[in-house]
Amino acid sequence: xxxxxxxxxxxxxxxxxxxxxxxxxxxxxxxxxxxxxxxxxxxxxxxxxxxxxxxxxxxxxxxxxxxxxxxxxxxxxxxxxxxxxxxxxxxxxxxxxxxxxxxxxxxxxxxxxxxxxxxxxxxxxxx
Amino acid sequence: xxxxxxxxxxxxxxxxxxxxxxxxxxxxxxxxxxxxxxxxxxxxxxxxxxxxxxxxxxxxxxxxxxxxxxxxxxxxxxxxxxxxxxxxxxxxxxxxxxxxxxxxxxxxxxxxxxxxxxxxxxxxxxxxxxxxxxxxxxxxxxxxxxxxxxxxxxxxxxxxxxxxxxxxxxxxxxxxxxxxxxxxxxxxxxxxxxxxxxxxxxxxxxxxxxxxxxxxxxxxxxxxxxxxxxxxxxxxxxxxxxxxxxxxxxxxxxxxxxxxxxxxxxxxxxxxxxxxxxxxxxxx
Numbered sequence: 068x069x070x071x072x073x074x075x076x077x078x079x080x081x082x083x084x085x086x087x088x089x090x091x092x093x094x095x096x097x098x099x100x101x102x103x104x105x106x107x108x109x110x111x112x113x114x115x116x117x118x119x120x121x122x123x124x125x126x127x128x129x130x131x132x133x134x135x136x137x138x139x140x141x142x143x144x145x146x147x148x149x150x151x152x153x154x155x156x157x158x159x160x161x162x163x164x165x166x167x168x169x170x171x172x173x174x175x176x177x178x179x180x181x182x183x184x185x186x187x188x189x190x191x192x193x194x
Numbered sequence: 195x196x197x198x199x200x201x202x203x204x205x206x207x208x209x210x211x212x213x214x215x216x217x218x219x220x221x222x223x224x225x226x227x228x229x230x231x232x233x234x235x236x237x238x239x240x241x242x243x244x245x246x247x248x249x250x251x252x253x254x255x256x257x258x259x260x261x262x263x264x265x266x267x268x269x270x271x272x273x274x275x276x277x278x279x280x281x282x283x284x285x286x287x288x289x290x291x292x293x294x295x296x297x298x299x300x301x302x303x304x305x306x307x308x309x310x311x312x313x314x315x316x317x318x319x320x321x322x323x324x325x326x327x328x329x330x331x332x333x334x335x336x337x338x339x340x341x342x343x344x345x346x347x348x349x350x351x352x353x354x355x356x357x358x359x360x361x362x363x364x365x366x367x368x369x370x371x372x373x374x375x376x377x378x379x380x381x382x383x384x385x386x387x388x389x390x391x392x393x394x395x396x397x398x399x400x401x402x403x404x405x406x407x408x409x410x411x412x413x414x415x416x417x418x419x420x421x422x423x424x425x426x427x428x429x430x431x432x433x434x435x436x437x438x439x440x441x442x443x444x445x446x447x448x449x450x451x452x453x454x455x456x457x458x459x460x461x462x463x464x465x466x467x468x469x470x471x472x473x474x475x476x477x478x
Contacts, residue, residue, distance in 0.1 A: 089454060113454070151434045166443040169453060173431050173441075176457050180432070180464060 071119045073109055078102050084118035135186055144181045148174060199380055205351065206388050218243060222285050223394070226278045227399045234316060236281065237270040238262060249288045253305070256473060258317050259287075259464035265427060269424075280332040287336050288317070291475060294346050295424055298353055304360070312339050316468040318425035321459055321466070328421065328450045337402040337418060338425050340395075344385030344403070367437070371407060409445040420445035432464055 071080075078101055086095040088107065094112055095105055109117065149157070155170045162168050221239055225231040241247055247269055253259050254266045266272045273281050297305050319338030323331040333377070348356045355377050362373040372383040386403040401415040402422040412419040423445045430438045451459075 082263065089452065115454070122313050147434060151436070151438050152431075153437065154440050155438075161366075164443065164445050166441045169425075169446055169456070170441050172453055172456055173438075173460070176460050177434070180460060181434075184464075 070116045071122060072116045073114060075094065076101065076106060076109070076117065076119070078106065082117060083120045086114060086117050088112050088114075135189065136182065138165040141182065144178065144185065148178055148181065152177075187191075199384065202380070202385065203388055206347070206385075206392055218246060218335075219282070219285050219289055226282055229325045231278075233273045233278075236278065237268075237273045240269050240273075240281075240285065242350050246285070246288065250284055252473060253288060254284060258470040258473075259284075259320070259332070276332070280330075283336040285341055288476070290339065291460065294350055297350065300450050301349055301353060301356070305346070305349060305387050306475070307435065308342065308349065310471050311433060311435070312342055313470045314429040314433065314463070315339070315341055315422070315425050316464050317467045317470050318374060318428045318459075319422050321462055322421045322425055322428075322451070323451065325451055325455055325459060326417070326421065328417065333396070333398065333423075334418065334421050337399045337422050340386070340390070340399060341377060341403055341406045341422050342382055342386065343389055344382030344387075347385050347389060348374075348378075348382060363436070369437070369439075375452050407439070416444075416448055424449060428460060428463060429467075432460065432467070 080101050082095055082097055082099045082101065085093055085097045088094055089112075094108055094114070099105065112129070152174045155174050156162060156167065162171065218240070222236065225236050225239060240250070250269065250272065251266060254272050258323055264275060266275060272284070276284065291309070294305070316335045316337075316339035319334040319341075320331045322328075328334060335440035345356075348359070358377050359370070359373045362368060363370060364377060366373070371381045371383070383404050383406070387400055390400040390403050398415045398418050401412055401419050405412045405419045406422045406426055409416065409419045409423040420442075423442055427439050427441050432434060
């Protein structure tokens with residue numbers, strides 16, 4: 068199973084984990100085969116990504132960018148971010164403290180932004 | 195030479211270039227406090243300075259500042275549309291950069307970094323204010339812009355002490371505040387507060403300057419302080435220049451933002467802060 072972004076979801080895929088709304092209500096049960104109807108539900112609840120059976124995660128951006136960015140470049144970004152966010156826990160585990168959760172989310176987003184801007188720079192030949 | 199707090203207060207009052215805000219800001223403040231002032235009066239005073247007018251209009255229409263969908267084409271229209279206080283904040287946001295200009299060559303890079311961070315934090319404060327449905331995003335912009343103003347006083351008037359502070363941060367991995375306490379016995383938030391009082395800034399702005407590292411100590415202006423605190427965390431997160439400060443739980447709770455809103459906020463911040471730096475603090 069793996070976390071897949073919504074725009075990459077196709078009918079026929081099977082949910083590996085239940086999907087909840089941001090308010091905590093159960094939207095779709097684990098094991099559900101997705102049809103257009105379920106996709107509409109996910110879309111209208113603005114769900115960004117879901118766990119799908121039998122696929123590799125796209126959450127780890129390394130794979131998506133592997134064609135364009137070298138592992139050393141990704142490692143460098145990660146090391147820089149880890150150093151500056153040294154007080155934020157490393158893993159993606161659930162954390163009871165909301166402020167820590169927010170910091171973990173910020174760290175994740177910053178990584179995506181840095182990778183994207185490095186790709187952008189490469190595309191325009193800045194580096 | 196290390197100045198104690200009383201000596202510093204004396205010195206701030208004595209500082210030639212700092213003792214008053216730019217003259218135009220003082221005039222605008224005085225006029226706004228005078229109930230007889232009309233929008234036309236205020237606009238005519240601002241209009242005398244053509245360079246200022248050009249800058250004000252450019253910023254008033256920039257996406258990073260813009261509060262209204264209408265295109266603002268004249269100062270008269272700006273005053274009518276934005277109101278007196280927003281106009282005053284706009285004048286302050288534009289003219290603050292003229293106050294600090296004589297720096298040692300070795301500190302030029304530090305100073306540029308300082309203003310880039312201040313502008314990023316200003317934009318972040320405005321974006322968070324809008325997301326948190328705060329009624330006054332323009333005032334939050336100027337509060338973010340001034341949040342670290344005490345640092346520029348240290349750079350300008352205590353360059354040797356400031357270099358010591360930077361050295362301690364880099365070698366001991368401690369926070370700016372701890373390093374300042376070690377060298378000066380007070381921190382940039384104390385200096386900023388003194389300057390804010392001396393300049394007669396609004397108590398809301400002064401609280402943002404004084405308490406942005408400890409938002410849960412705010413009593414009256416908790417929302418505003420929390421906005422600038424969170425803006426400071428987001429700005430450092432994008433800049434990755436120093437260690438990213440930790441978000442305060444109470445500040446996050448009071449803003450009532452959704453965790454999902456962080457991604458659009460950070461992306462907007464990245465885009466708009468680049469634009470804002472290019473307009474407000476262009477590379478010479």
